[in-house]
Amino acid sequence: MTIFEALRESHDKQRRLMDLLVKTHGDSEGRDELFKRLKAELENHAAAEERALYMPMMEHDMSQEKARHSIAEHHDIDEMLETLGAMPYDSPAWLTNAKKLQHLVTHHLDEEEHEIFQVAGRALDDSTKQSLAKTYEEEMAARQAS
Numbered sequence: 001m002t003i004f005e006a007l008r009e010s011h012d013k014q015r016r017l018m019d020l021l022v023k024t025h026g027d028s029e030g031r032d033e034l035f036k037r038l039k040a041e042l043e044n045h046a047a048a049e050e051r052a053l054y055m056p057m058m059e060h061d062m063s064q065e066k067a068r069h070s071i072a073e074h075h076d077i078d079e080m081l082e083t084l085g086a087m088p089y090d091s092p093a094w095l096t097n098a099k100k101l102q103h104l105v106t107h108h109l110d111e112e113e114h115e116i117f118q119v120a121g122r123a124l125d126d127s128t129k130q131s132l133a134k135t136y137e138e139e140m141a142a143r144q145a146s
Helices: 002-021 029-058 062-085 092-123 128-146
Strands: none
Touching: 002 029, 002 092, 002 128, 029 062, 029 092, 029 128, 062 092
């Protein structure tokens, strides 16, 4: 497995959770549970991805700018998560902001899969791509266990 395959698995999970979240209503247990699961997945994924993919990309001139851009997008997603977390689930603005989050996340994932992975694929050799997958999976496991 390469780093890109490992990341796509998490991306698919994020898309599914986002799709389910924006279909929830009001101050419900379902909305609370989905938001907490999504928030944990996004935060764990971003931290593990930055360590396993973006740090190695920063070492190459050809991929440095893309890595910085993606890290900035992680920050934007974190800010939207904070906004949602501070808002009552039954607020009329909650769903609007959840849809903004969905747009941010979807844009970010699509950009990674269609642009970042190609640049990183050229910058990193095959054995590095495989070892980074292990780094990513170990980081995710450690974060999920804590």
